[in-house]
Amino acid sequence: MSEMDMLFKRHNLRKTKLRKAVFDILKEANMGLSHQEISKQVHFDFDRVSLFRTLSQFEKVGIIHKILDLQGVANYALTFPISDNNKCLTHFICEKCSGILCVDEEFIKIQDFQLKYKELAIKDVEITLKGICKKCKNKE
Amino acid sequence: MSEMDMLFKRHNLRKTKLRKAVFDILKEANMGLSHQEISKQVHFDFDRVSLFRTLSQFEKVGIIHKILDLQGVANYALTFPISDNNKCLTHFICEKCSGILCVDEEFIKIQDFQLKYKELAIKDVEITLKGICKKCKNKE
């Protein structure tokens, strides 16, 4: 039983053509992709609404997580299947190619913020690193 | 000469009805506001495109800075006039009321990230704190 089969089963998702394609594309890409980018990589006819719904569905059950790019457009990346709620909270966004990478990071302690801003009930700290990625740097 | 007058003068912005209103609203609010929220607070007729343009203009010269809310919609907050390029890179977003606060913060050292991810040319670190703000917490 493949990883995909297990994930789909676990979350009661039917295995459809589109969902398989989306999962494979995100797996292969290993980075955040927008609706538009995924669309281009699906090589059969489908309705854009279905893709929106597939993405929300995947997000809802935690297979993928949403990252907003610098324009505020939703991108999605696979959540590492290590634990159930380890959605990646640190991302790198390349200012040249707009590529979005999940980064695992350990400097930031949410407690630091909670202690400093006691009036705020802080639940999450999200970090976005901006700059130029390896590929784009080498192209210059 | 008021702060507004000085800022407008410095950036060669003509003092128009709409621009004055927008500046005052953002000053008074002391938090991030969206196009829609600002619109509601302007008490005379104006074109929404003009407001979009006012906001981009202000942002371009650095009077305000853009913060995307959790839905990816642009919000704008006054940049503290202390220095020219001290745009606030840490924000708190309330999950209840969607209020956006600028937070000044000192834990995060960009160098930590630069050292860890040497292949990435990291230029900026943006932090978003999520949780419940003081007001909303007290309401419960």
Next chain:
DNA sequence: ATTCTAAGTGCAACTTGGTTGCATGAATAT
């Protein structure tokens, strides 16, 4: 104070990302 002109506004039309409702079609448990 009047004139001039670049900068700002208003309007119309458009684009893109995302959502909703409903009828049709397909995956899977029985």
Next chain:
DNA sequence: ATATTCATGCAACCAAGTTGCACTTAGAAT
């Protein structure tokens, strides 16, 4: 093999944001 529930396709819609162009106005020059 069938039933039922879930997923898809289609049409229509919404909100945020952009562009082009004609008109208006702030403020500099006279």
